[in-house]
Amino acid sequence: MSHTPFLPLATAALVFAGSAALAQTSYPLTIENCGQSVTFTRAPQNAVALGQNSAEIMLLLGLEDRMAASAFWPNSVLPELAEANAEVEVLTVEFPTLEAVLSRQPDFVAAMLTTLLGPDSTVANRGDFEELGIPTYLSPSACSTALDAGDAYGSREELWSMELLYKEIEDLSRIFDVPDRGQALIDDFRAREAALREQFSENEDLTFLFWFSSPSPADDAYLGGGNGPSGYIADILGGSNAIRTEADWPAVGWEGIMAADPTVFVAAQVDRNRWDLDTAENKIEFLTSDPTVSQMDAVRNGRIVVMSGAAMNPSIRTLYGAEQVAEQLQALDLP
Numbered sequence: 001m002s003h004t005p006f007l008p009l010a011t012a013a014l015v016f017a018g019s020a021a022l023a024q025t026s027y028p029l030t031i032e033n034c035g036q037s038v039t040f041t042r043a044p045q046n047a048v049a050l051g052q053n054s055a056e057i058m059l060l061l062g063l064e065d066r067m068a069a070s071a072f073w074p075n076s077v078l079p080e081l082a083e084a085n086a087e088v089e090v091l092t093v094e095f096p097t098l099e100a101v102l103s104r105q106p107d108f109v110a111a112m113l114t115t116l117l118g119p120d121s122t123v124a125n126r127g128d129f130e131e132l133g134i135p136t137y138l139s140p141s142a143c144s145t146a147l148d149a150g151d152a153y154g155s156r157e158e159l160w161s162m163e164l165l166y167k168e169i170e171d172l173s174r175i176f177d178v179p180d181r182g183q184a185l186i187d188d189f190r191a192r193e194a195a196l197r198e199q200f201s202e203n204e205d206l207t208f209l210f211w212f213s214s215p216s217p218a219d220d221a222y223l224g225g226g227n228g229p230s231g232y233i234a235d236i237l238g239g240s241n242a243i244r245t246e247a248d249w250p251a252v253g254w255e256g257i258m259a260a261d262p263t264v265f266v267a268a269q270v271d272r273n274r275w276d277l278d279t280a281e282n283k284i285e286f287l288t289s290d291p292t293v294s295q296m297d298a299v300r301n302g303r304i305v306v307m308s309g310a311a312m313n314p315s316i317r318t319l320y321g322a323e324q325v326a327e328q329l330q331a332l333d334l335p
């Protein structure tokens with residue numbers, strides 16, 4: 001399945017010409033975010049984005065000239081954003097230090113995960129920035145999880161929804177005073193989401209298993225949990241997640257994976273180069289060569305697809321991941 005990419009901002013401006021524009025932001029602006037009230041006296045001019053999703057939303061909104069830096073990139077930037085992203089410094093593709101973030105003198109810090117901006121984060125908590133008068137924003141997807149499941153990323157009782165992402169885009173577009181750009185992006189995503197749901201009918205026997213990575217074949221595999229973004233991808237394609245745990249990122253042994261017996265194996269391509277099994281190629285090599293795992297029905301019948309690892313995080317990339325898998329489903333021998 002193909003989709004029409006988000007319109008360049010100059011083209012998007014033409015789309016809005018002749019129609020009523022959204023009201024410009026009036027400052028001071030107060031945003032309710034993850035249980036906190038955050039006030040902005042003006043649009044940020046030197047923002048730091050902690051996490052790929054925060055950075056890519058800003059880039060899609062055409063804000064690269066107001067970004068001081070970004071960090072934490074499990075995958076390369078979207079190709080259509082590469083030129084804009086080249087104007088923004090990447091502190092690290094892993095977790096940055098608080099000192100590195102502050103060295104860029106940010107006037108706003110946005111983060112996609114509580115591990116990047118939360119009470120137990122190794123980077124910082126929101127109070128660290130508030131004491132310095134720097135407003136912060138945490139993705140609604142990150143603070144919609146329960147944090148008592150023994151998982152640093154939390155768990156979900158209900159299926160993650162793109163509505164959380166649309167809220168994030170709306171908030172950021174208001175904070176930066178580009179509400180028309182935000183609405184255009186939301187409209188584009190809603191249309192693409194609807195097109196996928198129309199293409200795939202519900203199939204209760206269709207299950208997907210999403211493998212993010214593993215330190216080695218002998219270790220448990222980090223998988224996409226049942227109600228997280230991976231579950232959303234399975235749902236939008238008419239199926240369900242073979243992993244039923246409420247934790248967003250369960251670590252599951254291969255006996256448990258074989259017992260789940262998915263219809264389709266989704267091997268994530270992770271570009272960070274931390275473990276050998278970050279790459280989809282090495283995942284597929286293990287799946288097809290291991291004497292036991294290779295006997296799984298999905299593997300024996302070649303029902304393995306590749307998807308960007310970033311799509312397994314609650315982010316704009318989740319929809320892109322659903323489109324990636326959708327394209328590959330057409331060629332599979334599905335029961």
